[in-house]
Amino acid sequence: MGVRSRLLIAFFGISGLSVVIAGAALYSFGFVGQVLDRVTQTRVPAVLKTIEISRQAERIVAAAPALLAADTTEERSLVTDRIAAEMQVLNGILVSLSEQDDGFEAAVRLQPVVQELGSNLVELDETVSFRLRASARGQQLLAQLSETDQAVQAVLSPGTMVLNAKFARLSRQLEDADVTSEDHDAILSALTELVSSALPLQTAQFEAGRINDMLVFSALSNEIDEIEALAFPLRRSHQNLVGLVEQLQPRFRDRLAPKAEIFSALMAGPDSLPITRVSELERLADGRALLARNTVLSEELTAIVNDLVTQAETDITASSAEAREARSIGSAVILSITALSLVSAGMIIWLYVNGNLLARITALSDSMISISGGNLHAALPEATGRDEIAKMAAALRVFRDTAIEVEESNLREISEARERLSAALESISDGIVLYDSEDRMILCNQTYRDLLGPGLAAHAVPGVQFEDFMREVAAKDRAIDDDIGTGGDGEARIAQILLNRRTPGRELLEKWPRGKWIKFTETKTQAGGTVGVLSDVTELIEAKEQAEAASEAKSTFLASMSHEIRTPLNGIVGMSTLLGGTKLTHEQRDFATTINEAAETLLTIINDILDFSKVEAGALALENVPVDLIVTIESTTDMLATKASDKGIEFVFRIGPDLPPAIYGDSIRLKQILLNLLNNAIKFTDAGEVVLNADQVSDGDAARIRLEVRDTGIGIPENRMDRLFKSFSQVDTSTTRRFGGTGLGLVITKRLVELMGGEISVSSRVGKGTTFTIDLPFTPAERPSTPGMDEMLAAVRGRKVLVVDDNQTNLKILGERLRGWDIHPELCDHPQTALEILRTISVDVVISDFKMPEMTGLDMALKLKEQSGDQGPPVILYSSVSLLDHDTRAKFEAAGLTAHLMKPARTTQMLAALVKAIDPDALPADQSAMGLASSWAPAGTVLDVLLVDDNAINRKVALKILRRLNIDPMIVDNAAAAIAACEARSFGVVFMDIEMPEMDGVTATAVLRERLEPVRQPYIVALTANAMTQDRESYLRSGMDDYLSKPIDIDALTQCLDRASEFHRARASAGAPP
Amino acid sequence: MTSDLIDPDLIDPDLIDIAALAKLKDMIGGDTKDLAELVDDFVAGFPQQIELMHKQATDQEWGSLRITSHSSKSNARDMGAASLSALCAELELQCKSGTPVEPTRQIFEIEKAGLAAIDALKDLDLENV
Known part of the structure; x- marks a missing residue:
């Protein structure tokens, strides 16, 4: 028989005993439960009901006196209804x-009492009803009595009053001293006659009053005896009254x-009144008797209930005793069987599990x-045997035999591997040391020992603890430090080493005694050990x-040299520019141009080098x-618009809606970054577009500004990308030859971006274009408000604008910009389609690109x-080309264009052009302060004046004069804007400031002289505070027509x-048009 | 005009050349309000000019410093601030010739002269100029 079968038998044996225990426990609980049920579900509720009956009866008995005391029928009805309801409840409980x-037995005992x-109560109600009727009749009789008494008094009172008056008069006459004896007798006779006639009248009045008083008394008395005692006096007074009435004069008698x-x-x-009152008093007495009987009945009920409660208590006590007995018997049975189970289990464990199984398993274990x-x-x-343990023993034997074979094989392999590892370690030029998981040294190579030196190498033996070994190292260091006088804190050093040990994977570089630099790297092994590598x-x-x-x-050196070179180079650039403005032969102009271009290029290179060296030097x-x-x-885009236009490529920028208007930073360096990237983009793009996209992006928690410069230029090969941000490196040497440049621009850009805490990345496809992306962290700043901006935005809000451009990027960006101003843009990429649209819908303004396939924007405006x-609708021409020759100019005026904007137009320029088209009155008074002046060009006369000055006070002075x-x-505030304005329209006079940043007046004049046709050339007046004669001459030589010194006279x-x-x-x- | 304003005749001609200021007033039409507006612009703009000069000197941007000092010289002449105008002209000339000798000291002197001129202009009775 197997272990499982034996254990199963033991399990069923112990389980059987447990079932018996459970049965005994269940029987015991069941019996106790029955007793409790009997008490709680039958006895107690019956007792509670009887108590409830007793209390209800008490309530009814307590309410009954109110019935007897009722004075009116309504009062009686209320009390009767209440008692009837209580009686109904009482009967219900019964x-x-x-x-x-x-409960039945108790109900039988209580029922007769409740019935009585x-x-x-019914009888009481009837009694009260009768009493109330008697009382009401008594009241009626009293009223009749009062009425009769008043009538009697009304008959008698006047007669008695007359008689009394006569008696008083005769009495006074009799007492008079002057009365004669005849008169005296006569008066006495009259008095006697008066008394005899008055006596019956007065007596009748007295008897009637007496009868009234006695009847009233009998009606109000509460004693029946008193009422009965009045019967005789009443009868006598009535007889007297009847007799007296008979004696009275007929007039009194009849009434x-x-x-x-x-x-x-x-x-x-x-x-009669007495009988009625007696009946009422008798009913009242009956009622009181009934109330007394009710009280007796209530007490009887209480006695019965008390008896029932006592019986119930006796029964509950008996039941509790019964339950305790049943529990005692059940507990004894459970304890007995449990003891039997424990003994049986113990015997099974002792005899079989311990004696057989455990001994064999322990041996096996x-x-x-x-x-x-x-x-x-x-x-x-x-x-x-044949049980499972015997089988395990056999399996263990097989396993042991196999393990012995494997061990012998492993030992051979380990020995070979150790030899190979040792050879490998010894061949490594770095020092290698290996510690086990308890930081005991396992092995180290010879290089390690050599680096330690002969003194310490002796301690580097397998088994040494890392900390002990480090103490040896520290002791050695201290000795050397002492020797060379540097001193050293050994304990601090050990503490540091042990701290480092807790963070493995770190690379430490230490200068060891005698000037050696040692790089120490520790790595944890999977087994918890440590591999240390020491390199000299x-x-x-x-x-x-x-x-x-x-x-x-x-x-x-570079910073210094660059600065030294830049100063004379500035001179070369300036002088060659001036030279270009003088009368030269073709060959001389060619030389001057070459000198100027070469110097400009050299200046750019030097500037790049200077910036680069500043960055490199951390300055x-x-x-x-x-x-x-x-x-x-x-x-920034303004500065490059002309360059892009010259190359005939689309140059647009997009300001994203989330871009913060102002941030804290360095505007010059930010501009430098953008200039570098945009310059490159324009330089390496021959066709297509260059797009600057500025927006805010969120990357996890932090928001960043993203500046993206995308071009459709030559692109960068994948294998050349790594050179992009390296010093003096362009994509290849042919690039330098073809496009020029130092290759420093992107390096400087990258360093500047990094200095700003940002990142720069690039993606490119050869022949398709390149995108540079810059992400910069930022802190928002408050942007200064632009005067007049709110009014202009209000003027264009909700208007509809049709945008026509064959370039989808332009359409998308312009559409977004217009939506940002709450304008509804309609976007169209073909001029013919636009004309068709305009036949069907009405718009407030049309903004049209100039250069489009099949039809120019100007031709579209004419059509x-x-x-x-x-x-x-008014039309705004939005072009990337600035050249407007005479014919085009004529078309421009014929088409009635509202404005001509150069791409990419500034936000305020575009807005101002729209406002001019929609609501010119909303334009701000000082347009130059907003940089708007160059944004539109109303048709002018020959002597239209353009004032160019970067100095705000000077502009204001000149304007006032x-x-x-x-x-x-x-009015414009910079030379580039002046050039754009002159290209867009003809001016009679241009007052040109000389000293302006970015481009001075002389250079601007040179550009105008070169770009504008002779017929459109303005009369250019140098306007400067440089009052020296040679200055004046130099300006005239550079192509200016006149000179005006400041302050202006x-x-x-x-x-x-x-x-x-x-x-x-x-x-x-001379024939030229004005 | 209140009695707190300074009589133009009492102003040091080196500080403010009243004749130059009067000429400016005449040029713009003789309106005191217009003149006051220009004076206010000058007072408001001067600190930024000085700040810009310091920055350009720090960055050794002599070309830009030349333009800024030129611009300041022009404004100072308009306002009749003779000493200020002379100091600006000197800095402009040095920048034009190459590297200024002591740009920082010169800018401080310009600032000092400018502030003195501003003090005088602010309290000046422009009605009687």
């Missing part, structure tokens, strides 16, 4: 009690006789532990220090001031004018304007 187990109580009859009826008989501990030759228990990097460190010193020296400090991002971006006449002369000039200004008019008159008379 019925409920009779229906309960153990009910009868009594009093019926009243006497009424008195008689009220005195005696079944409906000991053998396994010995084998797993490496003792493969430990004794194994005999595999006797002394030579590398020395080389690095030398290289850094050389690099710093180089940077300092570049960034500003952290509020930067208007939109102004920075727009001014629109043909199509819609003067009813057509010109306005005195009734001249309202167009109004006479000189007037003369200057006269000369300008003369100039134009002369040109017109």
Whole structure:
């Protein structure tokens, strides 16, 4: 029989005993439960019901006196209803009690008492009803009595009053002294006669009053005896009254006789006052008797209930005793069987599990532990029997035999591997040391020992603890430090080493005694050990220090040299520019141009080198001031618009809706970054577009500004990408030859971006284009408000604008910009389609690209004018080309264009152009302050004046003076804007400031002279505070027509304007159009 | 005009050349309000000019410094601030010739002269100029 079968038998045996225990426990609980049920479900509820009956009866008995005390029928009805309801409840409880187990007997005892109580209450109600009727009748009779008494008094009182008056008069006459004896007798005789006639009247009045008083008393008395005692006096008084009435004069007799009859009826008989009152008092006495009986019945009920409660208590006590007995018996049975179970289980465990199973398993386990501990030759228990343990013993024997074979094989392999590892370690040039998981050294190679030196190498033996070994190292170091006088804190050093040990994977570089630089790397093994690698990097460190010193020296030298070179180069650029403005032969102009271009290129290179060396030398400090991002971006794109236009490529920028308007940073360096990237993009793009996209992006928690410069240029090969951000490196040498440049621009850009805490990345496809992406962290700043902006935005809000451009990027960006101003844009990529759209829908303004396939924007505007006449919407030309020749200019005016904007237009320029088209009155008064002046070009006259000055005060002074002369000039604040304005429209006079940043007036004049046709050339007046004669001459030589010194003299200004008019008159008379 | 304003005749001609200021007033039409507006612009803009000069000197951007000092010289002449105008002209000339000798000291002197001129202009009775 197997172990499982034996254990199953034991299990069923113990389980059987447990079932018996459970049965006994269940029986015991069941019996106790029954007893409790009997008490709680039958006895107790019955007792509670009887108590409830007793209380209800008490309530009814307590309410009954109120019935007897009722004074009115209504009061009686209320109390009767209440008692009837209580009686109904009482009867209900009694019925409920009779229906309960153990309740019927109690109900039988209580029922007669309750029934009598009910009868009594009915009787009481009837008694009260009768009493109330008697009381009411008594009240009626009293009223009749009062009425009769008043009638009697009304008959008698006047007579007695007359008689009394006569008696008083006769009495006074009798007492008079002057009365004669005859008169005295006569008076006495009259008095006697008066008394005899008055006596019956007065006596009758007295008797009637007496009868009334006695009847009232009998009606109010509460004693029946008192009422009965009045019967005789009443009868006598009534007889006297009847007798007296008979004696009275007929006039009294006839009226009093019926009243006497009424008195008689009220005195005696079944409906008399005394009898009625007696009946009422008798009913009251009956009621009180019934109430007393009710009280007795209530007490009887209480007695019965008390008896029932006592019986119930006796029964419950008996039941509890019964339950305790049942529990005692059950507990004894359970304990007995449990003891039997424990003994049986103990015997099974002792006799079988311990004696047989455990002994064999323990022997087997000991053998396994010995084998797993490496003792493969430990004794194994005999595999006797056929149970599972015997089979395990047999399996263990097979396993042990196999393990012995494997161990022998492994030992051979380990030995070979150790030899190979040792050879490998010894061949490594670095020092290698291996510690086990308990930080005991396992092995180290010879290089390690060599690096430690002969003193310490002796301690580097397998088995040594890391900490002990480090103490040896520290002791050695201290000795050396002492020798060389550097001192050293050994304990601190050990503490540091042990701390480092807890964070493995770190690379430590230490300078060891005697000037050695050691790099120490620790790595944890999977088994918890540590591999340490020591490398002698002394030579590398020395080389690095030398290289850094050389690099710093180089940077300092470059910074110094670049500055020294830049100063004379500025001179070459300036002078060659001036030279270009003088009268030269073709060959001389060619030389001058070459010199200028070469110097410009060299200046760019030097500037790059200077910036680069500043960055390399760590001398570049960034500003952290509020930067208007939109102004920075727009001014940067302004600078490159002409360059892009010259190459005939689309140049657009997009300001994302989430871009913060202003941030803290360095606007000059930010502009430098954008200039570098955009310059490159334009430089390496021959066709297509260059797009600057500025927006805010969120990357996890932090928001960043993303500046993206995308072009459709030549692209960068994949294998050249790694060179992009390296010094003096372009994509390949042919790039340098073809496009020029130092290859430093992107390096500087990258360093600047990194200095700003940002990142730069690039993606590119050869022949498709390149995208540079810059992500910059930022702190928002407050953007200064632009005066007039709110009014302009209000003027265009909700308007509809049709945008026509064949370039999808332009359409998308312009559409987004217009939506940002709450304008509804309609986007169309073909001019013919646009004309068709305009036939069906109405728009407020049309913004059209100039250069489009099949039809230019200008031609489209002309067709629109043909199509819609003067009813057509105003048109703004938005072009990337600035050249408007005479013919185009004529078309421009014929088409009635509202404005001409150069791509990419500044935000304010675009907005102002739209406002001018929609609501010119909403334009701000000082447009130049907003940089708007160059944004539109109303058709002007020959002597339209353009004022160019970067100085705000100078602009204001000049404006005030010109306005005195009734001249309202167009005003711009920089040379580039002046050029754009002159290209867009013709000016009679341009007052050009000389000293301006970015581009001075001389250079701007040179550009205008070169770009504008002779017929469109303005009269250019140098306007400067440089008052020296040679200055004046140099300006005239550079192509300017006149000169005006600051502060402006109004006479000189007037003369200057006269000369300008003369100039134009002369040109017109020579045949050129005005 | 209140009695707190300074009579133009009492102003040091080196500080403010009243004749130059009067000429400016005449040029723009003789309106005191217009003149006051220009004076206010000058007072408001001067600190930024000085700040810009310091920055350009720190960055050794002599070309930009030349333009800024030129611009300041022009404004100072308009306002009749003779000493200020002379100091700006000197800095401009040095920048034009190459590297200024002591740009920082010069800018401080310009600032000092400018502030003195501003003090005088702020309290000046422009009605009687």
